Amino acid sequence: MTAVTEIDRDGGSPRARSEPAVGVTQLRVMRSEWTKLHSLRSTRYSLLAALAVIIGLGILISWGSASHWDEENPGERLFFDPTLTSLSGIFLAQLAVGVLGVLIVSGEYSTGMIRATMAAVPRRLPVLWAKTAVFALVTFVLMTVASFVAFAAGQAMLASEHISTTLSRPGVLTAVIGGGLYLTVVGTLGVALGALLRSTAGGIATLFGLLLVLPIIVLFLPASWREHIEKYLPSNAGQAIFRVLHEPSALSSWTGFALFCGYALAALAGAAVLLRRRDA
Amino acid sequence: MIKVEGLTKRYGEKTAVDGLSFAVEPGVVTGFLGPNGSGKSTTMRMIIGLDEPTSGRVMVNGRCYRDFSAPLCEVGALLEARSVHTGRSATNHLLALAHTHGIPRRRVDEVIDLVGLREVARKRVGGFSLGMGQRLGIASALLGDPSIMILDEPVNGLDPEGIRWIRNLLKGLAAEGKTVFVSSHLMSEMALTAEHLIVIGRGRLIADTSVADFIHSASANTVKVRSPQAPQLRELLVSVDVTVTASAPDILEVTGLTSEQIGRTAAENDIVLYELTPQQASLEEAFMDLTRDSVEYHADTPTAKAATGASS
Numbered sequence: 264m265t266a267v268t269e270i271d272r273d274g275g276s277p278r279a280r281s282e283p284a285v286g287v288t289q290l291r292v293m294r295s296e297w298t299k300l301h302s303l304r305s306t307r308y309s310l311l312a313a314l315a316v317i318i319g320l321g322i323l324i325s326w327g328s329a330s331h332w333d334e335e336n337p338g339e340r341l342f343f344d345p346t347l348t349s350l351s352g353i354f355l356a357q358l359a360v361g362v363l364g365v366l367i368v369s370g371e372y373s374t375g376m377i378r379a380t381m382a383a384v385p386r387r388l389p390v391l392w393a394k395t396a397v398f399a400l401v402t403f404v405l406m407t408v409a410s411f412v413a414f415a416a417g418q419a420m421l422a423s424e425h426i427s428t429t430l431s432r433p434g435v436l437t438a439v440i441g442g443g444l445y446l447t448v449v450g451t452l453g454v455a456l457g458a459l460l461r462s463t464a465g466g467i468a469t470l471f472g473l474l475l476v477l478p479i480i481v482l483f484l485p486a487s488w489r490e491h492i493e494k495y496l497p498s499n500a501g502q503a504i505f506r507v508l509h510e511p512s513a514l515s516s517w518t519g520f521a522l523f524c525g526y527a528l529a530a531l532a533g534a535a536v537l538l539r540r541r542d543a
Numbered sequence: 544m545i546k547v548e549g550l551t552k553r554y555g556e557k558t559a560v561d562g563l564s565f566a567v568e569p570g571v572v573t574g575f576l577g578p579n580g581s582g583k584s585t586t587m588r589m590i591i592g593l594d595e596p597t598s599g600r601v602m603v604n605g606r607c608y609r610d611f612s613a614p615l616c617e618v619g620a621l622l623e624a625r626s627v628h629t630g631r632s633a634t635n636h637l638l639a640l641a642h643t644h645g646i647p648r649r650r651v652d653e654v655i656d657l658v659g660l661r662e663v664a665r666k667r668v669g670g671f672s673l674g675m676g677q678r679l680g681i682a683s684a685l686l687g688d689p690s691i692m693i694l695d696e697p698v699n700g701l702d703p704e705g706i707r708w709i710r711n712l713l714k715g716l717a718a719e720g721k722t723v724f725v726s727s728h729l730m731s732e733m734a735l736t737a738e739h740l741i742v743i744g745r746g747r748l749i750a751d752t753s754v755a756d757f758i759h760s761a762s763a764n765t766v767k768v769r770s771p772q773a774p775q776l777r778e779l780l781v782s783v784d785v786t787v788t789a790s791a792p793d794i795l796e797v798t799g800l801t802s803e804q805i806g807r808t809a810a811e812n813d814i815v816l817y818e819l820t821p822q823q824a825s826l827e828e829a830f831m832d833l834t835r836d837s838v839e840y841h842a843d844t845p846t847a848k849a850a851t852g853a854s855s
Contacts, residue, residue, distance in 0.1 A: 285644050285687070286612035295642035302635035303628070370628060378593055378626040379636075379683060382618075383643045385592040385609040542594040 287384055292393040295383075300367065300397055309363040310401070313356040313446070314409045320352030321413030325420035332424040344508040345428045346438045349417020350410060353442050353505060357449045357474065360402055364453020365466035367394055372461045381543040391538055395454050395531060402450040407443025410505075414439045434507045437516055441504030444520065448501060448527050449474070455530035458538060474498045494519070497526045544569055544722055545590060545691060549599035552585050552746075559585040561746035562599070567724045567739075569690070572717045574737030574754070575726035578834050582746035583726040584623050587695050590724075591620050603691060615644050619684030623695040623726075625676055626683075629669035633660055633679050636668060640683055654682040674705045681712070691722040698732055710736045730830035734758065744834040758826060766802045768795040768809075769818035776814050780805065796822070 300306050328348050335343070371377040384390050414430075421427035430436045452473075457466040478498050481489055493499055494514050503509065503519030514522065545567040552560040560582040567573045577583050588594040590601050592608040601608065604617055611617050627636050637651045655664050658678040663671070668679065677697060684692055694713070698706045713736055717723045727733050733740060733754065740757050742750040750757065770776050773793050781787050785799035797805055802821045809816050 284613075285616055285646055287614070287643055288645070291645050292643050295639045298635060298639040298642055299628070299631070302632065302639070303630045305630065370630075374628045374630075375624050375626045376628040376636075378622055378624070379640060381593055382591045382620055382626075383615050383640050385611070385614050542588075 287386075287389065289389050289392065292384055292389040293397055296390070296393040296397045300401065303370075305366060305370075306363060309359045309366075310405055313359040314405060316356045316359065317350070317352035317406065317409040317442070318413045318416065320355060321349045321417045322420060324351045325349045325417035329421050329424045329426065332426060342508060343426060344506060345418065345421050345426055346414065346435050346507045347505065348421070349414045350438065350442045350505050352413060353410075353446060356406070356409075357446060358471070360406070360446045360450045361453040361470045361474070362467055364398060364402075364450035365457040365470060366463060367398055367454055368457030369461060369463040369466050373463060377543055387538050387543075388535055391454075391458060391531070391535055394458075395451055398454055399447050399451050403443050403447040406446040407440060410439050410442035413442075428507070432507075434516065438505045438507050441516065441520065445501050445504055445523070448520075448523055452497070452527040452530055455527060455534045458534035459530060495522065497523055500526075544604055545693075545724060546602040546605075547586070547590070547599070548602070550586065550589060550596050550601060551598045552582070552589060552594060553597045559746055560589070560596075563743065563746065563748055564599075565741050565748060565751050567691075567722055567741070569722040570717060570720050571738040572713050572723045572725060572736050573739040573741060574733035575724055575741050575743070576730060576733055576830065577726075577728065577743040577749075579728055581744050581834070583728075583743065584695055585746075586743075587620070587622065587693050587724075587726060590693060591618055613644050613687065615640065615646070615687030615689065617687075617689055618691045618693060619687060619689040620692075621677070621680040621684045621694040621697055623699070625680070627668045627676070627679060630667060632665050632667055633671075633682070634664045636679065637682060637686060640686055644687060646686060650686065650688075654685045657685060658682040673700045674702060677701060677705065677709070681709070689721075692716055692724070694723075694725045696726055696728070698727070698729075706732075730826045734826050742830075742833060749833055758829070765822040766797045766800065766805055767818065767820040767822055768797055768805060768816065769793055770795070770809070770814060770816050772814045775812075776805075776809060779808055779812055779814075793817075 325345075325348055328343070332340075371380060380390055381387055418427040418429070428435055430439065449470075453466065453470050456469050457463075460466045460469060474497060478493070478496055481493055481496060484492065490512055494512055500514055500519040501523030503514050504516045504523075506513075506516070509515065513519070547563055547565050550560055550563040551558070563582070563586060575583050575586070585594060589596050590603065590608065591614075603611075608614060608618065631639070633655065634651065637654065638648065640646075641648070641651050655661055658681050660675065660678055660682065663675060668676070671679065681694075681697070684694070692713070694709075697709050697713075701709065713723050713725060717738075725733075725736065737754055739753050740750060741748070742752075742757075752760075768776065771793055773789065773795050777787050777789065777795055780795075780797055780800060782799075785797065787798075788796045790796060802819050806816065806819055808814075809819075
């Protein structure tokens with residue numbers, strides 16, 4: 264109780280204190296978004312799930328590939344990408360990261376928190392930038408670490424059949440870092456779609472419609488169309504960065520990734536325009 | 544000080560707020576009164592920049608809310624709908640808001656103590672009762688120690704203890720010289736809390752007056768008179784400014800004269816009176832009279848029907 268009383272006594276108006284002026288800055292909004300991010304259980308569970316899936320599936324599938332290597336035909340062996348094999352958990356982890364990206368924004372709309380947020384930062388855009396930046400940074404750090412762990416553990420599994428690779432081989436380091444980069448942009452796309460659609464269901468459906476369903480639909484197009492369209496799809500473009508072996512028709516690692524970033528930035532720009540224009 | 548000038552908000556075809564102009568002065572509690580759906584919440588949302596006016600503007604302490612570098616230190620708002628993520632604890636919710644302004648952590652602890660949420664501050668807000676939720680909303684509003692407080696239906700659903708707490712808090716804030724703007728659809732609540740009233744209906748200003756004046760003008764000066772010579776008295780009282788209705792052969796309802804005037808007239812004309820009672824219209828009735836034409840959804844009550852039937 265004494266502590267509380269003391270705090271009360273030196274309290275009063277925040278403006279009267281001899282501290283840096285109280286007011287909204289981009290950095291402070293980022294700190295606020297960081298507090299919001301780590302204070303929710305859904306964040307911890309989603310990110311933990313993503314980590315577990317990347318590392319766990321990476322090990323499992325690498326082990327499976329090694330133990331069945333004898334049965335593979337020469338064609339399969341020729342196109343075997345040991346880096347991609349150890350990073351295959353990314354395909355599942357993108358669900359957790361993407362959903363969390365959508366939720367960071369749509370969760371505020373569904374609970375009404377957005378009104379408190381927008382009343383505190385009435386210029387609004389700093390909130391979108393802060394949410395994107397904080398989530399991108401957290402995702403990139405965690406997912407890149409997971410990528411490296413999955414790569415190291417996966418190669419250890421593959422080493423038994425002498426089909427492993429190392430970071431010093433061309434394109435391998437790019438691919439391993441690329442695993443973290445791809446998931447970061449998936450998360451960013453989720454944030455942008457959450458802000459555009461302001462609904463959890465809508466955001467998630469759109470995100471995975473783009474990443475998972477669109478490639479399936481394109482499969483039904485005539486082959487001559489398909490080769491012009493397929494490589495430009497968000498998923499194929501983005502996933503080029505964690506592949507070491509590229510199909511001849513596919514975009515190169517960085518070209519594909521740049522295009523994927525372009526899609527995410529376009530969605531973010533749309534979200535920014537609507538955020539300013541719409542009533543909260 | 545809040546200044547609303549020609550404020551209009553349309554949602555498609557529907558006009559929620561229609562050319563509203565008023566000012567809310569510091570130092571008193573100003574009640575914002577109107578039936579459900581009259582545009583109170585929309586107006587409050589426009590004051591803090593959540594909704595963009597279709598036309599007109601709102602000035603807060605002489606500026607547009609969006610232009611403040613520290614908006615939480617200018618206006619604290621408690622909106623009707625909850626504005627809290629249910630998965631977060633009260634402390635983390637307040638911290639997240641405080642961080643946007645660089646408000647120190649000890650201010651968060653202060654407001655938690657101020658609203659009496661210390662014991663549940665670390666629990667998830669999803670499990671909070673309505674009263675605890677309102678207290679957290681008020682803690683958020685007080686966070687920046689703002690000079691203006693806006694509260695949308697703060698006593699809705701609260702128990703009597705909670706209602707009294709909010710009433711005293713609002714009066715205390717006004718006494719500190721703050722601008723306190725509080726909406727309600729209950730006149731009786733406003734009569735106890737507010738000194739000034741802004742009354743709206745269907746998005747339009749109906750009255751901008753002190754509570755005292757409102758009560759005075761609202762209580763129609765009806766006097767109930769019971770007399771065996773009622774028809775005779777009626778002849779004597781009726782004039783241009785005075786209406787007399789008879790609800791029973793020996794009872795008159797007189798509007799436009801005081802009981803003293805009626806008593807004197809009766810005495811001068813040797814009319815026997817059994818009863819002479821000034822009738823006070825209740826505040827709630829006065830409010831309903833004032834807003835009758837602007838209530839959005841009328842319930843077709845049996846009494847209303849009976850009254851219509853009787854008069855035709």
